[in-house]
Amino acid sequence: MGRMISPGKAEAEAIVSEEPIGFYGGVDIETGVVIEKGHPLEGECVTGKVLIFPRGKGSTVGSYVIYGLEKNDVGPAAIVNEETETIVATGAILAGIPCIDQIDISQFKSGDMLKLDADKGRVEKID
Numbered sequence: 001m002g003r004m005i006s007p008g009k010a011e012a013e014a015i016v017s018e019e020p021i022g023f024y025g026g027v028d029i030e031t032g033v034v035i036e037k038g039h040p041l042e043g044e045c046v047t048g049k050v051l052i053f054p055r056g057k058g059s060t061v062g063s064y065v066i067y068g069l070e071k072n073d074v075g076p077a078a079i080v081n082e083e084t085e086t087i088v089a090t091g092a093i094l095a096g097i098p099c100i101d102q103i104d105i106s107q108f109k110s111g112d113m114l115k116l117d118a119d120k121g122r123v124e125k126i127d
Helices: 062-071 086-095
Strands: 003-006 009-016 050-053 078-081 099-101 113-117 122-125
Touching: 003 078, 003 086, 062 086, 078 086, 078 113, 086 099
Parallel strands: 009 050, 050 078, 078 099
Antiparallel strands: 003 099, 009 113, 113 122
């Protein structure tokens, strides 16, 4: 069971990175595509997916990129972290994206269908 950062529920496909994500310069605010060169998710789209990664990195402008993704209708359905630091927490809250942390992300892989209830700190695989 995790900790609620931003409330809400989601049911969507997972997209998983074992590496931190920097949203400023790392994710295209217009398309939701990861553009950071060399990142494991480079070229992948986060739109409508449960975005799972250990923690954020980089500039505080990343909070506004997360907000902008949602305002452009290309944001993730939810965010799951091992540790949600301030940049991701602020962005998720501003954007109204359900977000939880204190989750062992190694149990998930891209393509898993997930059901998330941030209010209860739960994320589980569904068939």
